[in-house]
Amino acid sequence: NLSDANLIGADLRDANLRGVDLSGANLIGANLRRADLRDADLIVADLRDANLRGADLSGADLREADLSGADCREADLSGADFCEADLRRANLIGAENIIIISGHRCIWYVFKWPDGVRIKAGCHWFTDPKARKYWVGGTRHCMICRATLDAITKLAKVRGWVIG
Numbered sequence: 001n002l003s004d005a006n007l008i009g010a011d012l013r014d015a016n017l018r019g020v021d022l023s024g025a026n027l028i029g030a031n032l033r034r035a036d037l038r039d040a041d042l043i044v045a046d047l048r049d050a051n052l053r054g055a056d057l058s059g060a061d062l063r064e065a066d067l068s069g070a071d072c073r074e075a076d077l078s079g080a081d082f083c084e085a086d087l088r089r090a091n092l093i094g095a096e097n098i099i100i101i102s103g104h105r106c107i108w109y110v111f112k113w114p115d116g117v118r119i120k121a122g123c124h125w126f127t128d129p130k131a132r133k134y135w136v137g138g139t140r141h142c143m144i145c146r147a148t149l150d151a152i153t154k155l156a157k158v159r160g161w162v163i164g
Helices: 128-134 140-158
Strands: 098-102 107-113 116-121 124-127
Touching: 098 140, 107 140, 116 128, 116 140, 124 128, 128 140
Parallel strands: none
Antiparallel strands: 098 107, 107 116, 116 124
């Protein structure tokens, strides 16, 4: 249990942290390159400017985590929960199991999950069906959001993802 641990700048590259409780941990600037963080609890963890390049974050719980400025290139993000996580300035280029779309009013992050996709758009965290129910109105904003969802569906299908 490493919840609330102070690990600022820690060198944890290649570490096996699978399933470890790191909730609330301070990991600012930590080197977690290629770390195994599958199913880890990172709720409210501070990962600002952390090196997560090539890390396996599949199934990790990153709700309300701060990943601003984190290097997540080539990381596996499948099944990770990013509800209310801060991804501003995070480098997600080449990360696995994510689609990023610069959309109307916000950046859309689409994550591959075993049962479909999860969509992070602003403060929203949706499945595809819930997103479509949410943006049902006739306003310009709703129409743009539904068009973005259509694009997401096409991109996900091309990648062989289940929509859900």
